[in-house]
Amino acid sequence: MFKKFIDKSRAKSPWIMHFDCGSCNGCDIEVLACLTPMYDVERFGVVNVGNPKHADVLLVTGTVNPRNAKVLRNIYDQMPDPKGVIAIGACGLSGGIFRECYNVLGGIDKVIPVDVYVPGCPAKPEAIIDGVVTALAKFEGLRG
Amino acid sequence: METIILMIFGVVVAPILGGLISGVDRKVTARLQSRFGPPILQPFYDVAKLFGKVKVINNFWQVFCAWVYLIAAALSVALLFAQSDLLLIFFVQAIGAVFLVMGGLASSSPYSQVGAQRELIQVLTYEPLIILVFASIFMVTGSFRIDEILAYDQPLLVKLPLMFIVLGYALTIKLRKSPFDFSTSHHAHQELVKGVLTEFSGPYLGIIELAHWYETVFILGICALFWHTSLVGVVLLLASTYFAEILIDNTMSRMTWRWMLKYVWSVGLVMSFVNLIWLHVG
Ligand code: SF4
Numbered sequence: 239m240f241k242k243f244i245d246k247s248r249a250k251s252p253w254i255m256h257f258d259c260g261s262c263n264g265c266d267i268e269v270l271a272c273l274t275p276m277y278d279v280e281r282f283g284v285v286n287v288g289n290p291k292h293a294d295v296l297l298v299t300g301t302v303n304p305r306n307a308k309v310l311r312n313i314y315d316q317m318p319d320p321k322g323v324i325a326i327g328a329c330g331l332s333g334g335i336f337r338e339c340y341n342v343l344g345g346i347d348k349v350i351p352v353d354v355y356v357p358g359c360p361a362k363p364e365a366i367i368d369g370v371v372t373a374l375a376k377f378e379g380l381r382g
Numbered sequence: 383m384e385t386i387i388l389m390i391f392g393v394v395v396a397p398i399l400g401g402l403i404s405g406v407d408r409k410v411t412a413r414l415q416s417r418f419g420p421p422i423l424q425p426f427y428d429v430a431k432l433f434g435k436v437k438v439i440n441n442f443w444q445v446f447c448a449w450v451y452l453i454a455a456a457l458s459v460a461l462l463f464a465q466s467d468l469l470l471i472f473f474v475q476a477i478g479a480v481f482l483v484m485g486g487l488a489s490s491s492p493y494s495q496v497g498a499q500r501e502l503i504q505v506l507t508y509e510p511l512i513i514l515v516f517a518s519i520f521m522v523t524g525s526f527r528i529d530e531i532l533a534y535d536q537p538l539l540v541k542l543p544l545m546f547i548v549l550g551y552a553l554t555i556k557l558r559k560s561p562f563d564f565s566t567s568h569h570a571h572q573e574l575v576k577g578v579l580t581e582f583s584g585p586y587l588g589i590i591e592l593a594h595w596y597e598t599v600f601i602l603g604i605c606a607l608f609w610h611t612s613l614v615g616v617v618l619l620l621a622s623t624y625f626a627e628i629l630i631d632n633t634m635s636r637m638t639w640r641w642m643l644k645y646v647w648s649v650g651l652v653m654s655f656v657n658l659i660w661l662h663v664g
Contacts, residue, residue: 243430244430244431244433244434245434246427246430247426247427247428247429247430247431247434248431248434250424250427250431251424251427251428251430251431253428275415275416275417278412278417278418278419280408280412280417280419280420281412281417281418281419281420281421282420283420283421283424283427283428285428287576288575288576289493289575289576289580291438291580291581291582291583292576292579292583292587294431294435318435318436318437318438318583318584319435319436320434320435320436
């Protein structure tokens, strides 16, 4: 019974950590817009934490380059399991308009495993919320 | 026998009560910001989830300190319910507070270190005030024992109105609410991440959250002593105190520890002395 409650809680309390790899910052601002009273993701139990050790879901925006890939990897490794990763925006998915640049590696999934892709340039807050909810399905899948 | 039953009752009921209070707190805060807010049971989901996460620890001391913090907080609530001695309760809860600081100091992370230092200053700020409150209760009722205080026929609030405000300061600091939330705050990302709690994760963060609920109930229990003569009075007093707490949290910004020390000690001490002199003369 207790185990069941924990599994249910996982889907009800995703604490997000937000990392912006760079690029134009558009998606970054859209992620923060989700936390404003307008979209109020806190009603789903989402808390924006600044510490990877407390986070369940990592939201990554922007383009990965060799320099911040290490940082991204480090943050990912510091998050205790179970955890989910959401790549946001065209940049996070493939490099977007910056993909031809000499220092851009491509999508986030070149560095860390990604669970959910949220497209858009910038991604809409609605789509980001949708992405978080989809990532929670992964936690529910752990029930097994 | 009866005391043991009361103690067990306290240990079991306090976290449920504390969790509900913190759920209501988040809901009311959200409404004040014209948001919908999370469900009332959200704190329970959070803690259950934390207990379901993988254990990541830095060293043995961190785990040990988290457990001592929880046990001390639970014990102080148990003693409160068992109507024990106020001074004993005070020392037990002080041990818990100190061990939380030691847990923060146990790892070398700078955020955790800074948070622990700040937490220590917070502890130094509110402990003297709580002692003064207990001493003034003693001056009125002539006893530190809670069962004898409860036998007093008049609400303490009549004789110690200023001491209640002083206790309110201690409550605000203990609950880590603005403007005193500088040792751990969800909203201080760039400044100190999560302060003293930075290095605690998963189940250990859950333990600390649980201990925090005990502490909330503990301080509200002390507040309840101020109007012990009627049940309606207790409920009214606690509800209005906590609402004032939330209101202050939402209207104030975080301050520095220097400001806190200066402000809380000067105002707190002056109010205590005025109240005690008035008590002596009156
Ligand atoms: S996807 Fe578009 S909006 Fe988002 S960071 Fe990249 S360029 Fe900016």
